[in-house]
Amino acid sequence: MGLKLRLIIMNFFQFYVWGSWLITLGNYWFGTKGWDSTEFGLVFLTLGIASMFMPTITGIIADKWMNAEKLYGILHIGGGVTVACFPFIETPMGFFWAMLIAMIFYMPTIALTNTIGYNALKKAGLDVIKDFPPIRVWGTVGFIAAMWVTNLTGNKASDMMFYFSSIAAIILGIYSFTLPKCPPEDTDNDNKSLAQRLGIDAFKLFANYKMALFFIFSMFLGASLQLTNMYGDVFLDEFKHMSEYADSFVVKYSTIIMSISQISETLFILTIPFFLKRFGIKNVMLMSMFAWVLRFALFGYGDPIGGLWMIILSMIIYGMAFDFFNISGSIFVETQVEPSMRASGQGLFMMMTNGFGTIIGALGSGIIIDKYFLFEDGSRNWPDIWIAFAGYSLVIAILFAILFKHKHDPKEVQNVSH
Numbered sequence: 001m002g003l004k005l006r007l008i009i010m011n012f013f014q015f016y017v018w019g020s021w022l023i024t025l026g027n028y029w030f031g032t033k034g035w036d037s038t039e040f041g042l043v044f045l046t047l048g049i050a051s052m053f054m055p056t057i058t059g060i061i062a063d064k065w066m067n068a069e070k071l072y073g074i075l076h077i078g079g080g081v082t083v084a085c086f087p088f089i090e091t092p093m094g095f096f097w098a099m100l101i102a103m104i105f106y107m108p109t110i111a112l113t114n115t116i117g118y119n120a121l122k123k124a125g126l127d128v129i130k131d132f133p134p135i136r137v138w139g140t141v142g143f144i145a146a147m148w149v150t151n152l153t154g155n156k157a158s159d160m161m162f163y164f165s166s167i168a169a170i171i172l173g174i175y176s177f178t179l180p181k182c183p184p185e186d187t188d189n190d191n192k193s194l195a196q197r198l199g200i201d202a203f204k205l206f207a208n209y210k211m212a213l214f215f216i217f218s219m220f221l222g223a224s225l226q227l228t229n230m231y232g233d234v235f236l237d238e239f240k241h242m243s244e245y246a247d248s249f250v251v252k253y254s255t256i257i258m259s260i261s262q263i264s265e266t267l268f269i270l271t272i273p274f275f276l277k278r279f280g281i282k283n284v285m286l287m288s289m290f291a292w293v294l295r296f297a298l299f300g301y302g303d304p305i306g307g308l309w310m311i312i313l314s315m316i317i318y319g320m321a322f323d324f325f326n327i328s329g330s331i332f333v334e335t336q337v338e339p340s341m342r343a344s345g346q347g348l349f350m351m352m353t354n355g356f357g358t359i360i361g362a363l364g365s366g367i368i369i370d371k372y373f374l375f376e377d378g379s380r381n382w383p384d385i386w387i388a389f390a391g392y393s394l395v396i397a398i399l400f401a402i403l404f405k406h407k408h409d410p411k412e413v414q415n416v417s418h
Contacts, residue, residue: 003124003180007117007135010179012142013172014113017076018106019146020165021083023258026234027157037380039092041366043099044230048358050103052351058108062115067183072112073176079105080169087159106169107354113139120180133269140266144259151255156237205345211336213404214329215352220396221325222357224292227365227389228318232299233258235382236311239304250304250311257315264319272327281332282406288324289397291317293390300386326353332406365389 021028029040058075062068082102089095114136121131146168150161206212236254239245250257275284295317302310329349337345373381373388 003120003126004131004135006179007120008138009175010116010172011113011136011139012145013168013175014109014142015139016142016146017079017165017169017172019143019262020150020168021161022229023147023233024150024156024161024255026231027237027254028159028161030234031157031237033092035092035095036366037369037374038366039096040230041362041364042092042096044226044362045359046096046100046103047107047226048355048362049100050107051354051358052356054104054108055111055350056347058112062112062182062184064184067181068112068115068119069176069179069182072109072116072179073173075105075109075112076169076173076176078173079109080166080173083162083169084166086162116179116182119182123180137266137269140262144262147255147259147262151253156233156255203348205337205348210405213400214332215348217396217400217404218325218329218349218352219357219360221289221292222353222355223361223364224296224389224393224396225322225353226358226361228261228295230362230365231385232261235299235380235386236304238380238382241379245304248304250308257311260312260315261318261322264316265322266319268319268323269327272323275324276328276331280406281328281335282404284324284328285332286397286401288321288328289393289400291321291324292393293397295321296386296390296393300383300390329353 025043026040029035029043030037058071062071079102082098082105085098086095086102089098117132117135121127146164149164150156153160155161155164206215233254236250236257239248240251245251272284275287279287295314298310298314298317301307302314304311333345333349368388369380369385373385375381
């Protein structure tokens with residue numbers, strides 16, 4: 001089996017494991033279990049908590065003591081076993097603790113996927129910049145495939161989604177031990193302080209006004225991402241409670257409709273070099289922020305029949321909303337931070353978006369929905385929820401446009417490739 005195919009299989013299953021339940025968890029939580037929004041927010045909080053410390057810890061282990069592919073395999077097997085226990089949990093807090101354990105296993109594997117892939121391609125004498133993106137896109141394909149399987153088998157609100165994920169994770173974990181060896185490099189870690197090894201020294205970047213603003217806005221945009229992950233599919237599914245929409249395509253295949261977002265994501269990645277060179281990093285990040293406003297507003301006014309075009313357009317816009325900030329943001333860090341701080345700077349960027357941003361989005365949205373957007377019968381006021389989220393995103397975009405000062409320099413992005 002060729003090297004690229006082996007890495008494609010790894011990336012496909014890496015995100016198949018997550019896609020089996022991430023978008024549909026709300027249907028299980030609200031529809032099958034009948035639990036509330038505040039507790040749901042706590043469960044999504046686990047993604048942020050795990051992202052705060054686990055990638056750093058596993059990175060140190062892979063750098064100093066254990067082959068990355070073996071560590072990767074152990075984590076996936078542990079995560080798969082944990083997710084297989086989800087159907088047996090009967091309380092929201094029990095689910096919270098189980099999900100936290102599962103995310104402690106899963107979240108660091110995202111970074112390890114890249115580490116293993118980069119290492120294998122370099123050792124094979126291949127061009128990482130040219131050869132890795134076509135391999136990585138199969139991760140998104142895996143995520144989409146998992147969503148389709150969950151929906152088409154009628155399991156978008158059942159225990160089976162967790163078994164789909166668990167089986168894929170254990171298969172991937174076993175397969176990982178056959179991947180190209182990625183031994184510890186143990187470069188100059190002995191000469192680094194503990195703060196440097198943990199990436200804590202990157203916090204001194206907050207002393208720079210522009211970088212501090214960038215990281216703060218990264219955190220708020222990270223919150224927006226979690227809102228769409230948490231509530232998008234359950235919002236579409238709950239149209240079944242309205243008689244005029246109960247038999248609509250959107251209700252029956254809500255997860256497939258949601259997968260348009262991931263398809264859009266793969267396409268917008270290809271446009272980023274053009275937009276960055278033409279409009280500059282700040283304007284591309286602003287486009288992302290206003291795309292979030294449209295994403296949520298279109299949800300607020302859309303419906304499965306007359307407003308179906310709004311729902312579909314919202315899915316397409318997601319690609320711009322997600323890609324334009326995450327990728328242009330990582331490039332901004334690359335161009336603004338000294339070479340010795342680049343890895344730490346990228347780690348801080350991920351911590352602010354996937355860590356603190358997730359925590360704000362998960363906790364805040366659950367509390368706000370329960371307090372302000374429930375009808376007397378306990379159902380959710382989805383139009384007002386999405387308009388509120390759109391208003392939040394609009395405020396963030398306006399403040400960013402006013403406060404964040406960055407002059408476009410075409411030379412910064414002249415070597416950007418997808």
